[in-house]
Amino acid sequence: MGNRSFHGISPAEHKRLRRxxxxxxxxxxxxxxFVSKIEDILGPSMEKWAESGQPVALMTEMNKVTYMVITNILFGANVDYDxxxxxxLFYDLAQGLISIPINFPGCTxxxxxxxxxxxxxxxxxxLDERRRVKNKKERAIEEKDMLDLxxxxxxxDGEKLDEETIIDVSLMFLLAGHETSAHATMWAAIFLKEHPEILQKLKKEQEEIIRRRPPTQKGLTLKEIRQMNYLSMVVDETLRRGNLSFAVFREATADVDIDGYLVPRGWRVVVYLRAIHVDPENYSKPEEFNPSRWEQTVKAKAGTFLPFGGGSKLCPGMDLAKLEMSIFLHHFVLHYDMERLNPNSPMVYLPLASTYDHCLVNFKRNH
Structure with missing residues (x-):
């Protein structure tokens, strides 16, 4: 991932770079x-799935969509490379993260x-091209992307990020903003179809958002998304129940005593997130998909809801992932329906929880 990515820098530099x-x-x-960029990609893609008249592997298609979204957000729409x-290249890089580190031709x-x-x-x-363009004219705010920012x-002290840092951070976000978002969105659609009463409640909220919209407005706004309280609960419950990230890896920086067990300084620690999210001591009826458990009056105890990690190492792409899920679900519940062709498909759990058939569905428009 590079010397300047969040994974390999000192705690002090990590804090500075995150800020x-x-x-x-x-x-x-x-x-x-990002809202309009995501909607401009998701809308036509969903329409294309519905019009195809053929079964759609929702997981595969969402992977394509989230890849287009993250590259568009990072580089902008007008790119001149293949x-x-x-x-x-991105796929090969991602595979290397979960491979045996043997640097020999032919190895992953x-x-x-x-x-x-x-x-x-x-x-x-x-980056070189952007510097040349910037010397000629300032880009309008609506033309800017993540690299510009x-x-x-x-x-x-007025110091800008150096080129190495920008490159390493960009590659990190290409990885963080892609596959996990696709899996989470797929599971949200599956859970909603399995619970029609929840789907209808969510649809009612989205219809109310549209009803309050000025007639001249086209497309979603960030303000509207932040008003979608029930959708936010559906997203959080999907992240808890879907249990996408199985663990986070840490190192004990001091001797720690946990219920009489000593974890010595320097030991590597695996925090198993999937056990935390379905622990009955943390959640009543944990196997149940129940967005209402996230009502504002109910707050998860510290350390019991960690879909994006926690503390200073909280995934920086969290808000972007939730934004993608929210925009997809808004359009899905208002305009589309789907039927799983293999509802009893076997599961795959590593590295991310998914269905073996990549969630093969008939995807169609609502009548």
């Missing part, structure tokens, strides 16, 4: 820009390192 990159990724300006080549890890070098070249050329950010 500097928070606004370009999760700030109000960034998320406002997107299929980029996707192939070797391919990943080679893919990284190619991706770095593409990003570096992109990362290039503009400054610390308290």
């Amino acid at each position: 500097l990159t928070a606004a370009p990724i999760n700030g109000l300006e960034a998320l406002t820009l 997107m299929q080549k980029m996707e192939s 890890y070797h391919k990943a390192l080679k893919a990284r070098r190619e991706l770095v070249k593409i990003l570096r050329a992109n 990362l290039m503009e950010v400054e610390d308290e």
Whole structure:
């Protein structure tokens, strides 16, 4: 992932870099820009699935959509490189993260390192081109993407991020903003179809959002999404019940006593998230899909809801992932329906929880 990604820097530098990159990724300006980008990709894609008249592997198609979303958010819509080549390189890089680190031709890890070098070249050329354009004219706010925002950010001393940091952070977000979002969105659709009363309640909320909208407005706004209280509960319950990320990995920085058991300093610790999210001590009827458990009057105890990790290592792509899920679900419950062709499909649990058939469905428009 590079020397300047969040995974490999010191705690102090991690804190500094997170602070500097928070606004370009999760700030109000960034998320406002992202809404229309996501909707412009999701809307036509869903329409295409419905019009095809053929079964759709929802997991596969959502992977394509979330890849288009994250590359559009990062690079903008007008790119002059081979997107299929980029996707192939990105896939090789992702596979390297879960491979045995043998740097020998033909091995997955070797391919990943080679893919990284190619991706770095593409990003570096992109940054050079942006600097040339910037010297000629300032880009309008609506034309900006994440790379623009990362290039503009400054610390308290007026120092900007260096090129190596921008590249490593960008590659990190290409990974973090892709596959997990696709899986979470797939599970949200599955859970809603299994619970029609919840789907109808969500649909009613979305219809009310549309009813209050000015007649001249086209498309969703961030303000509207933040008013979708029940949809937010559906998203959180999907993340809890879907249990996508199976664990986080940490290191004990001091001797820790847990109920009489000593965890010595320096030991590696695996926090098994899937056990936490279905622990009956944390959640009543944990196997049940119940968005209402997230009513504002009910708050999860600290350390019991960790779909994006926690503390200083909280996944920086959390708000973007929830935004993608929210926009998909808004359009899905209002305009579309689906029927699973293999409702009893076997499951795959690593690295992410999914169905073996990639959720094969008949996807159609509501009449």
